[in-house]
Amino acid sequence: MTHPFPPLVEAYLADLDRALEGADPRERSETLAAVREHTREALALRGSDDDAVRHLLEELGPVDSIAAAAAAGTPAPTPASGPPLADTLLVVLSVVSLVLFIVPLFAVGTVVWAGTRLRAGAGDRSRQKTALVIGVVALVAFLAVLVSHYVATA
Known part of the structure; x- marks a missing residue:
């Protein structure tokens, strides 16, 4: 069973979904799945308090950047983060x-x-x-x- 994301993450993912409306359906699905997976892993490692969520969303960057990368067919940039x-x-x-x-x-x-x-x-x-x-x-x-x-x- 998957646990729901914190409200800030849900809002971010909803914004990303809207930003990807014009993208290829397969690319849209893959991008959303990749961002969800990365987000789930990051929250499991860092916790889901407000500061950790805000830091994660800053690392992901604006949804427009991810949507533009998906539309261009290039993988969305992933944050380079080492161990804490x-x-x-x-x-x-x-x-x-x-x-x-x-x-x-x-x-x-x-x-x-x-x-x-x-x-x-x-x-x-x-x-x-x-x-x-x-x-x-x-x-x-x-x-x-x-x-x-x-x-x-x-």
Whole structure:
């Protein structure tokens, strides 16, 4: 079952549909489907709060530009967006936690932050999972050193 889009997105898609009225029916259908799919994926990654929706619509650009590209038979420009900065910082923190596994605070922070972002469903899930795995490895390494220290001193 597909979830409805936020009202701003629905209005944007309705405007796009009207702007594409004169286009080839196949091109119109493909363009609307591509924009809907991109929008659904972007909202799943970023969330559907007002700021995220406005940012997405700014990235998509004016409906007239998309309609003009569809009428010309060229693909509509897609926004070039990399992974969110928070997820890049999360991976960096996880690597730091692995290098400094003797200080478990970094690893705990990584695991908590990655788990929170994964549950929220925002951002780059592959980077979040990578950070979570590295954070857990750092915690396991810390615990292994701790246990070996206690075994050696006993």
